[in-house]
Amino acid sequence: MKNLESILVSPHLTLREAIDVIDRSGLQIAIVVDEQRHVLGTLTDGDIRRALLRQLSMSAAVSEVMQRSPQTALASASREEVLARMESRRILHIPLVDEQNRIVGIQTLRDLVFSRRKDNAVLLMAGGFGRRLQPLTSDCPKPLLSVGGKPILEIIIENFVTAGFYRYFISTHYHSEMVRERIGDGKRWNIDIQYVHEEEPLGTGGALGLLPKDQIREPMFMMNGDLLTNLDFNKLLDFHNSHEGVATVCVREYEHRVPFGVIDSDGLHISSMVEKPTYHYFINAGIYMLAPEIPQSVECGRCVDLPTLLQQQMAANKSVNMFPVHEYWLDIGQMEDFQRAQREVSGVFDV
Structure with a gap:
């Protein structure tokens, strides 16, 4: 071989x-x-x-x-x-x-085994204002900003298409007509794209209430439309299916270095002194797998953030698992992130 x-x-x-x-x-x-x-x-x-x-x-x-x-x-x-x-x-x-x-x-x-198309739906969040990227987003929704000559949203869709997924929902709000015009109905990728529109911003979880409930029968992907990652989505799906849970949250390790000596105390007495410590956390990577019962639980028009929905599931003793992402991952939230994406995209994606 x-x-x-x-x-x-x-x-x-x-x-x-x-x-x-x-x-x-x-x-x-x-x-x-x-x-x-x-x-x-x-x-x-x-x-x-x-x-x-x-x-x-x-x-x-x-x-x-x-x-x-x-x-x-x-x-x-x-x-x-x-x-x-x-x-x-x-x-x-x-x-x-x-x-x-x-x-x-x-x-x-x-x-x-021949590769098969998967029925799992993909919800891509493309309705944000992208205020931190103004003036680039003054007349363009952030998911349509071009990275390496191609809109971020198209890069995301093509990664899912390559992985075998063909059913998509795109949530829109800001400049929704531009998203619809650019992305279309999916025919150029041989996939099906439907749109759900938020008349008013409904939070990070509200778009789930706009989905046609009868079309969500398998665990579904949900992903922010401003992320660049070469994560293998089939790995995430396999992980979710092999671990009992109503949701899987992708996480990313985040390192925070304190530039000063940190002191712990008990009253007036110092109990420890650590010079410029480094702390490690897991942060939300903005990619999820959700069991059908989660979108089924969100009423149409309800304003709610996804962490709130997941907290409610955990309060009901439902398992929410996490999936560490060590692959390339970039949240394009600020101008320096956008500039970094331009430098790195050709080495990671086929654009």
Whole structure:
């Protein structure tokens, strides 16, 4: 297999280096081998996300995170045997080995099964004013701002189309006619696009109440229309489907460095002193998977923010999960973000 060498890694490699290997190969997996090419383990996107959730350092060794007892198949096994094992174990890749457990190839589920179009709907939020990007947004809605010669919203749609999704809703408010005119009904991408219009801003969750409820039967995507990311949306869908929960919120690690010494105290007495500490948080990345019951719960015309809806679900003992995003991600909220997008887009997207 021509891509095999590109996914073989040493157990001593760092997670940061392993992410580069996984991203470059496009196979979503790395095979951990020793010098004789014996399979020691596997490392997937999911393994790395779980490590991030444990706040493991990106300089940690692959051996700390890898799956040490991966599923493998003999290279002599039939296609039917390999497919049956992958489907029963719900895995996307399986290393092919010889009798001595040395790697000789890899089989992917996508190679074995024809890609199918997915029925999950995608709601893209494109109604904001984009005030922090004025004067660029004075006469243009932010999702239509051009990055690398293409509107942000088109880049988002094309990423979803590539992933196999064909049912779209676009929420509009500010300069809605410009969005409709530019994006159209989706025929040029062979997809279906419907619009829901907010006469007045309804908050980040209010557009859910405008959706045709009878058309939301599967978990749906919801994403801000001003984000650039090369996240694999099928990974997010697989994660959501494999974890019980009414919603999955994509999160991004955020680092905050305090430029001063921080002092904790007990009354007048200093209990600790830390010089210029760094704190790590998970922030909302503006990409969601929602079970149908969430849009079903929002009345038409209700003004509500999505975090409020999710808090209500959690108060009702419903699970809301988070999905760490380590891929390229940029929230184009301010002028410096827009300028950064212009510099970086050609290296990340096909524009």
